[in-house]
Amino acid sequence: xxxxxAANVPSAANSRTTHPSPRDVxxxxxxxxxxxxxxxxxxxxxxxxxxxxxxxxxxxxxIRSLLGSAPDLVLRRIRLxxxxxxxxxxxxxxxxxxxxxxxxxxxxxxxxxxxxxLPGDFASAxxxxxxxxxxxxxDRWRQLFTQLLSGTTLLFVEGVPAAWMxxxxxxxxxxxxxxxxxxxxxxxxxxFNEVLVTNLAQIRHRxxxxxxxxxxxxxxxxxxxxVALAHxxxxxxxxxxxxxxxxxxAIDRDYVQYASEIxxxxxxxxxxxxxxIRSTERVDWIVRDLMNGKVAVLVDGDPFAFTLPVGMLDFFxxxxxxxxxxxxxSLVRLVRLIGVFVGLYLMPLYIALFSVNPDLxxxxxxxxxxxxxxxxxxxxxxxxxxxxxxxxxxxxxxNRLPQPLATTLGTVGAVVVGTAIVxxxxxxxxxIVLVTLSAIGLYTIPAYEMGAAFRWMFWIMVIGASxxxxxxxxxxxxxxxxxxxxxETFGVPYLAPFAPLLPQELGDSVLRMPLPWLRRRxxxxxxxxxxxxxxxxxxxxxxxxxxxxxxxx
Numbered sequence: 334x335x336x337x338x339a340a341n342v343p344s345a346a347n348s349r350t351t352h353p354s355p356r357d358v359x360x361x362x363x364x365x366x367x368x369x370x371x372x373x374x375x376x377x378x379x380x381x382x383x384x385x386x387x388x389x390x391x392x393x394x395x396i397r398s399l400l401g402s403a404p405d406l407v408l409r410r411i412r413l414x415x416x417x418x419x420x421x422x423x424x425x426x427x428x429x430x431x432x433x434x435x436x437x438x439x440x441x442x443x444x445x446x447x448x449x450x451l452p453g454d455f456a457s458a459x460x461x462x463x464x465x466x467x468x469x470x471x472d473r474w475r476q477l478f479t480q481l482l483s484g485t486t487l488l489f490v491e492g493v494p495a496a497w498m499x500x501x502x503x504x505x506x507x508x509x510x511x512x513x514x515x516x517x518x519x520x521x522x523x524x525f526n527e528v529l530v531t532n533l534a535q536i537r538h539r540x541x542x543x544x545x546x547x548x549x550x551x552x553x554x555x556x557x558x559x560v561a562l563a564h565x566x567x568x569x570x571x572x573x574x575x576x577x578x579x580x581x582x583a584i585d586r587d588y589v590q591y592a593s594e595i596x597x598x599x600x601x602x603x604x605x606x607x608x609x610i611r612s613t614e615r616v617d618w619i620v621r622d623l624m625n626g627k628v629a630v631l632v633d634g635d636p637f638a639f640t641l642p643v644g645m646l647d648f649f650x651x652x653x654x655x656x657x658x659x660x661x662x663s664l665v666r667l668v669r670l671i672g673v674f675v676g677l678y679l680m681p682l683y684i685a686l687f688s689v690n691p692d693l694x695x696x697x698x699x700x701x702x703x704x705x706x707x708x709x710x711x712x713x714x715x716x717x718x719x720x721x722x723x724x725x726x727x728x729x730x731x732n733r734l735p736q737p738l739a740t741t742l743g744t745v746g747a748v749v750v751g752t753a754i755v756x757x758x759x760x761x762x763x764x765i766v767l768v769t770l771s772a773i774g775l776y777t778i779p780a781y782e783m784g785a786a787f788r789w790m791f792w793i794m795v796i797g798a799s800x801x802x803x804x805x806x807x808x809x810x811x812x813x814x815x816x817x818x819x820x821e822t823f824g825v826p827y828l829a830p831f832a833p834l835l836p837q838e839l840g841d842s843v844l845r846m847p848l849p850w851l852r853r854r855x856x857x858x859x860x861x862x863x864x865x866x867x868x869x870x871x872x873x874x875x876x877x878x879x880x881x882x883x884x885x886x
Contacts, residue, residue, distance in 0.1 A: 385472045387494040389420045396424060399478065405429075413490070414444045415462065422489040429484035431503035438463065438486070438501060459490065459497070469498045479557050504528055509535070512615050514781065520656045524614045529559055529633035535616045536563060540623065544568075550581045558589040559633040563619075568626045570859045573642070573823055577628050592632040592639055599630070599641060600822045606789050608782040609822045611647050612639040618652050626860030642825040644857065645817065646842055648783035649673075654845055663844040669777045670843060676774025677791055681798035681806050683767055684713045689802030705761045714799040716760040720768040723750055825857045 385392065393408055400406050405427045413421055421442070425435070441462050460468065471477055472495040481487055484502030509531065512524035525532045533547055544566040551557045560581060564574050577599060584598050596610045597603040613619065614637050619629045622640040631638040649669055654662040686694050687702050709716070727746050751765050775791065778784040790813060797805030820827035830838035838855055840846040849869045854860045 383474050385474065385477070385489070385494050385496055387492050389422045389489050389491045392489045392496070393422055395474070396481075411439060411442060413442055413459070413462070416459075416490075420491040423486065424481060424489070425486040426481065426484060429502055429504055430486055431501050434501035434503075435486065438499060442488075463497070463499065468500070470495050471498055472496070479551065482557070483559070506531065515613060515615050515618075515651065515779070517615075517651070517653050517656075520652055521615075521617045523616045525616060525631070525636040525638060527634050527636055529561060529631060532616075532631050532636075532638065533561060533563075536620060536623070536629075539616065539620045540565070545623070548578065552581070552584050552586065552595065553589040554585075554587050556588040556590070560589070560595065561631045561633075563623060563629040563631065565623050565626075568624065568854075568860050568862055569628055570626065570861060573859070574628060576823060577630070577641070581630075589632065590634060592630065592635045592637050595630070595632065596639055602820060602822075605820065607645075607786050607817065607820060607827070608648065608780070609643065609820070609827075610639045610641050611643045611780065612637045612782065614638075615652060621652070621655070624865070625854050626858040642822040642858065644825060644829050645783075645827050646830075648780035649778065651779045655848070659845050659847045666843055666845065669779070672774035672777035673787065674774070676771045676777075677787060677794060678806070679774070680717055680767055680771050680791070681794040682803075684717065684795060685798040685802040685806055688713050688799065689805075693803065702763065705763055708758050709761050711759070712799075713764070714795060716764045717768065717795055719754075720760060720764060721772075723754075724768065724772050824859070829857045 396408065407425050407427050409423045411421050411423055413419055423439070471480070477487055477496055477498070480498050484504055486499040486501050488497040488499060506528040507526055509523055509526060511522045523535060525535065537545065542565070546564055546566055548562045550560045550562070552560050562574070562577060562581065580599050581595070584595055586594070589595060592612060600609045602609060619638050619640060623629055627640045627642065629638055629640045649666065654666065657665070687699065691699050754760055755762055755765060771791070775784060775787050778787060794806060794809055797809040801808070817827050818832045826833060829835060830842055835856065837853070838857070841851055849866070852866045852868065853863045854865050856863065
C-alpha cells in the first residue's frame with residue numbers, strides 16, 4: 334500500500350529537531366574546538382592522547398568538554414601554600430565527597446612554607462601536605478575519569494604530568510540494617526547494603542585473617558561497576574578462583590546494576606530454570622560459605638551477594654540451622670522437605686487419582702469426592718489453574734503494597750475470594766484446602782529463587798497428571814531427577830551428596846549432626862584444607878554434691 338504524501342512531510346517539531354539553530358551549531362563547534370585543542374596539548378606534551386600533559390588549563394578544558402555542564406561537577410582553582418606560583422586544580426563531584434575531609438584537605442594545601450624550603454622533589458613535598466588517607470598518582474585519563482565519577486577527588490598541579498587521586502568520598506547510602514528477605518530469630522542481624530566498601534568491611538570484620546583476599550573488576554562500558562571477588566587463600570581451590578576470574582573478565586556489557594545480571598555468565602547452564610548460584614543479603618551466610626572453600630561475588634550498588642559453587646541442598650539451608658541444636662535444626666529441615674513434597678505432589682495426585690485413574694482409589698472415597706464436585710462445571714485441572722492464578726495475583730499485589738496493607742490484603746483477600754468462589758460454584762471446598770496446602774508447602778523453601786523453580790515444576794507435574802495420570806507424575810519425576818543429576822557448576826554435582834552418593838557428606842544434608850561431628854569441609858567444593866575442627870575431648874565428670882564443703886572457707 335503506498336504511503337500518503339502527508340506522511341512524508343515533516344512536522345514543525347521534527348524540523349526544529351533535525352535542523353539545529355545557528356547558535357547551537359556555534360556552541361557545538363566551540364566545544365569541539367576546545368576538546369581538540371586539549372587533545373593536541375596532551376599529544377604534544379606526552380605523545381599520547383590518553384595521558385595527562387601537565388597543563389592545568391588543558392586538564393580543565395578536557396574535563397569540561399567531556400562532562401559538559403554537569404551541575405554536580407566542581408572545578409576549583411587553589412594556590413598551594415608551599416608553591417604559590419604553581420596553578421592547581423581540584424576536581425570533584427558534589428554530593429559524593431565528604432565536606433569535612435574536603436575542607437581539611439584544602440586547608441592543608443593552602444598552608445605550608447616555601448617550595449624551596451622543603452626537602453626532596455615537588456611530588457614528595459605535595460605528598461607530605463596531603464592529609465592521611467588513600468592517595469594515588471595516576472596519569473591515564475580513562476582511569477582518572479572512572480575514579481572521578483566514582484567519588485574520588487582529583488588534584489592537578491601545573492607542570493606535573495599526572496594527577497593525585499584523593500579518596501575523600503562519602504557516598505550516599507543507608508546504614509547497616511536487618512536482613513528483610515531472610516529474617517532470623519537468633520544469631521546475627523546484619524545485612525549488606527548498597528555500598529561495596531561497607532560490605533567488604535563487614536566480611537573483614539568477621540574474618541580476621543590476612544588470607545582473606547578481595548579482587549576487584551570493572552564491568553560495564555558505561556557504568557564501570559565495581560565487582561569484588563572474595564575468597565580465602567589456603568582454603569579455596571585456586572582453580573575455582575581462576576575460573577571465576579576469567580569469566581568475570583570476559584563479561585562484556587554496557588551497564589551492570591544488579592548481581593543477578595552477571596550471575597548467568599558464571600556458569601555453563603544459563604537457560605536452566607534451576608538456580609545455580611545462591612544469593613543472599615546475610616553477612617554470616619557469605620562468611621560461612623567462604624570458610625567452606627567457596628567464593629563470593631559482590632556488586633557495588635546491590636545489597637545481595639552470591640556464592641558458588643552450590644548444590645540443591647544449599648537452597649534449603651539457612652543460618653538458623655547452625656544456631657539451633659542438632660535436634661531442632663534436623664526437625665526444621667524435615668518440615669521443609671515435607672512441605673516441598675506436599676506442595677509439589679498433592680495437587681497432581683488429586684488430579685491424577687480423581688480425573689484419570691479413579692480405579693486406584695477406594696470406591697467410597699471416589700463417591701465422596703464426586704458428591705462434593707456434583708455442581709462444579711469444570712474439571713479439576715481448570716480449578717487448579719483458577720485458584721493458582723488467584724494466589725499468584727494476591728502474592729504479587731502483596732509484594733507491591735506497604736507492609737500493613739500487604740498483610741491485610743493477604744488475609745482478607747484469601748478469605749473473601751475463597752468464600753465467594755466456592756459459593757459461586759466455580760471450585761469445590763476440597764480444592765480450596767488442597768491449593769492452600771500446596772502453596773504453603775512451596776513457600777517453606779528458604780531461597781526465593783528455588784521457590785520460583787519449584788512453582789514451575791508444580792505446573793509441569795499438573796500437566797503430566799492431567800494427561801496420563803499417575804504414570805505422568807512418575808514420568809515427569811524421573812525426567813526432572815535425571816535432568817538435575819546432569820547439572821553441575823564448576824564440577825560440583827547439583828544433587829550431591831545423593832547423586833553421586835557421598836556418605837561422608839550426609840551428616841549435613843537432610844538431617845544435621847551435632848557441630849562437633851562436622852569436622853570436615855564439603856568434599857564437593859574441593860577445598861585445599863578439608864579439616865575445619867578437631868575431635869572434642871571428653872570433659873571430666875564433675876559431681877557438685879561431692880564438691881560440697883571442699884571450697885575455701
